Amino acid sequence: MMNFDNLFRRFILTQSFVRGWGNPFYLQEIFTYRREKIAKQKGNQNYINDRFRSPLVNYLPHLVPSQVATAHFHLVLSLDHRFGIDSVPIEISYDGTGDHGFSRRRLLTAVPLINQYPIGSIILGNPYYGLRKPSDLLHWCQKMKLTSAILHGFSLGGHMASLAFTK
Template identity: 85%
Template sequence: VRDWGNPFHLQKLFTYRREKIAKQKGNQNYINARFRSPLANYLPHLVPSQVATAHFQLVLSCDHRFGIDSILIGICYSGTGDHGFSRRRLFTTVTLINQYPIGSILLENPYYGLRKPPDQSRSSLLYITDL
């Protein structure tokens, strides 16, 4: 090995690096992750930069062994006005983990929570086309 290589390549690699488990509470592991919205690739001029990155949280039981155990996963979409993951985590994922061996993916809707543009007030969308 000669050296670290191109620093811009290293920066790109770190951008796509997997995050570690963000939080452990009770018998649940919360893993925060993100991906680029496909709409941002096809129609970039219609998608604000805050909306282009989709954020989600994977919730699994603490005793789940990655790569060894298989587990059912439910996708929990947020309702209108639901900013963040806390309500769905409290009312849905806790029950699924505690009563059934089911994990959850909590997806943050565009224009809400982490994906809300700074000039948008609360849940009020700026334009009809944002729907």
């Protein structure tokens, strides 16, 4: 880390950090607590990525795998919207067949709604799908004594079953 400090000092003209950036362990510890970027602005839209804890965890925590416990969503609003001050209609969009992320619903629904009408969007990820799909779902079934699992579903459920089976 000292070599990096010496190199960095050659490119700056101020006297900040003249004795280095401190203990490398402390820097690594600080990086573990940094937050990911949750908001992005593009054109007339303000995109906010966030998550919340599924209410089912409060009632049946032993039935909810850790990957499913956290629900992810994108909030799309106009750039000039003021939280807590402006009132705006909102649509809530759920995953469709083959929709693993948020981009399709953002592009086809949320952006046209915010551009043509003052309607915001919450794009929600379904449980057991996309970011919330446990990689070890069948192992979890075995652990819970739910053996001889049959993967089945209609429409979106069938697609999800085929994805789980092929993974």
